[in-house]
Amino acid sequence: MHTQVGIIGAGPAGLLLARLLHLQGISSVILESRSRDYVENRVRAGLLEQGSVDLMIESGVGERLQRECMAHDGVEFIFEGKRRRINMQELIGRRVYIYGQQEAVKDMIAVNLAAGVPIIFEAEGKEIGGLDTAKPFIRYVANGREETLTCDYIAGCDGFHGICRDAIPTELLRGHDRVYPFGWLGILAEAAPTHHELLYVHNPRGFALFTMRSNSVSRCYLQVPPEEDADNWSDDQIWSELDRRLGQHEGFKLSTGRIFQKSVTPMRSYVAEPMRHERLFIAGDAAHIVPPTGAKGMNLAIADIYVLAKAFTAFYKRNDTSLFDRYEQICLKRIWRAQHFSWWMTSMLHIMPDASPFDLKRQIAELETVTGSVAGQTLVAENYAGLPFEL
């Protein structure tokens, strides 16, 4: 089998790339190690930046998103019993949108398959090679048989645990890494949202986040030790801990219900450089990871793909390779800004295991500074709602 762009991974990055290439008449094949059912039901991100939503609508995968997403003008911070709202719409004229990542994945799979873009599920990429030749290849196993896909270029959209990043020679690959001494216990519950916008809570007992998937489904997170087992937490313990961290506030009280999904996510920051090697390009979580506090992971994956799709288009339409050469430089500028924002939000809101009273007071002062002035609020709003896509 031969295609122009061989894509490994049917996450948001791989699926959006295939769609954007198809719209330009460029062929691709997606290889995905998991089943369609698995990728369509994997619970992950929920918050999309304005630019991500705009790109999805423009590329014809945003029809249900437009109908079902929840647009938020503001976001709230809670600390020391105080509530501070940042009105992004008023400050910078942009908003954020709640739409489950697995819903976006379902939509992109359906649109790609309907357009005849091949997505081969349960096809595990084992090896890539020929990167310095005109015909790179991907060896994969599907239905117990080893197969080969040849292509002009390979897009490594295979997430943090994929195989593509490791195909960059070790003497060239630099990984910038930070692991945090905590994780998030995330739940989905049959419960109306506690509040109509997101609540980021600083509490000496640990960070908590109240978000949602719909008017009847809540998504909440609790800071826990990184090696915590979600099964150690009963539903009652989860609700009672969320309640204690949230505290008492006028205007809302904790909304509870049946918890139907729970898991613990470790937290890390990571950037791989370079993001291109010969005829391989890596994008999304394959190239970088952020702690989820800034809600940037899926948005960064989409921003990488915006650039990569433009680069393939310039090459196939105009034989222009200049964007191939600038791909990593363009992406890394945004990635490092998102890295800083995600690290900053994480360190401002989480309690380090060895935190002293000084550290807690300093965090409160920081939250006061940031939420207490138009300058501070604008800084958060611009980064949270996302910088415009640029080439």
Ligand code: RFL
């Ligand atoms: P993905 O989604 O991991 O997709 C990679 C795909 O590649 C497949 N794969 C392979 N296929 C074939 N052969 C191989 N050898 C393969 N190896 C791997 C995998 O099965 C998979 O299907 O990467 P992509 O496309 O780069 O997308 C990145 C996002 O998934 C990720 O950044 C976000 O989920 C991060 N994230 C958030 N991002 C946001 O923008 N906003 C949020 O609100 C947000 N919240 C979150 C998050 C991530 C979380 N967790 C669980 C890590 C909240 C949480 C709790």
Ligand code: PHB
């Ligand atoms: C989510 O809705 O799952 C979500 C929202 C904001 C974050 C992280 C996760 O910062």
